[in-house]
Amino acid sequence: MAGEVKTQQNQDLTMVVHFKDDIPWTPTTQLRQIDLADEADVAFMYETRRHPKVAQWLLGNPPASMDAHRQWLKSKVPASRLIYLLIHEGQRAGYCQVYDFTKETVEVGFAVHPRFHSMGLGTEMANLLLPEIGKFRAGRKVILYVRPDNIPAVRLYEKVGFVKISTKTDENGVTLALYEKAD
Ligand SMILES: CC(C)(COP(=O)(O)OP(=O)(O)OC[C@H]1O[C@@H](n2cnc3c(N)ncnc32)[C@H](O)[C@@H]1OP(=O)(O)O)[C@@H](O)C(=O)NCCC(=O)NCCS
Numbered sequence: 001m002a003g004e005v006k007t008q009q010n011q012d013l014t015m016v017v018h019f020k021d022d023i024p025w026t027p028t029t030q031l032r033q034i035d036l037a038d039e040a041d042v043a044f045m046y047e048t049r050r051h052p053k054v055a056q057w058l059l060g061n062p063p064a065s066m067d068a069h070r071q072w073l074k075s076k077v078p079a080s081r082l083i084y085l086l087i088h089e090g091q092r093a094g095y096c097q098v099y100d101f102t103k104e105t106v107e108v109g110f111a112v113h114p115r116f117h118s119m120g121l122g123t124e125m126a127n128l129l130l131p132e133i134g135k136f137r138a139g140r141k142v143i144l145y146v147r148p149d150n151i152p153a154v155r156l157y158e159k160v161g162f163v164k165i166s167t168k169t170d171e172n173g174v175t176l177a178l179y180e181k182a183d
Contacts, residue, residue, distance in 0.1 A: 031084040031128045036073055041085060044092040053114040057150050086125045093121050096129050106133065106140045126160040142181040147174065
């Protein structure tokens with residue numbers, strides 16, 4: 001719908017500025033689902049998962065090869081896992097995942113490519129994803145596991161409303177904290 005703003009320039013002249021609010025506006029940071037047919041999407045996630053500054057904190061092992069990564073994606077998305085890419089000023093900057101649906105819980109995970117670390121994008125990604133999850137979580141609690149010594153991740157999760165519930169030791173002897181999103 002078109003609109004107008006009247007600005008009083010001086011006592012004699014009133015200027016009418018017309019504007020159109022149907023010009024498409026694109027936010028500079030947004031989420032979109034990964035497109036498995038888009039090699040750049042697949043390669044970005046592979047590069048991020050394999051990066052030492054990311055791989056050291058992930059719960060599973062990084063993919064051994066691009067083929068293994070592609071096979072893993074095909075076996076999971078979208079049947080049991082949703083993956084979103086964070087697009088910042090036109091560039092792929094991170095990814096987040098929603099997976100392991102049970103009756104009571106759904107798990108999430110986040111990673112920002114180290115080129116974009118400490119710019120607030122992890123926080124922005126979580127704030128974009130959490131309302132998305134609301135559409136299909138159907139009463140499930142949103143949970144995640146994180147190593148307690150992963151300071152940026154812990155700060156991020158607590159900032160967006162996750163609360164620590166318990167800790168456990170995984171099969172490799174690594175301590176993991178379980179966080180739950182407070183409603
Ligand atoms: C965790 C991660 C997603 C955070 O992304 P990010 O875009 O760098 O985070 P943000 O810039 O939004 O910062 C989040 C908080 O961490 C803090 N932080 C960021 N980098 C930090 C660093 N190097 N050291 C200490 N704190 C840091 C920020 O100050 C902020 O806290 P504040 O708001 O209280 O100041 C990112 O570090 C990452 O991808 N790490 C590797 C993968 C990973 O650990 N994933 C989580 C596994 S459970």
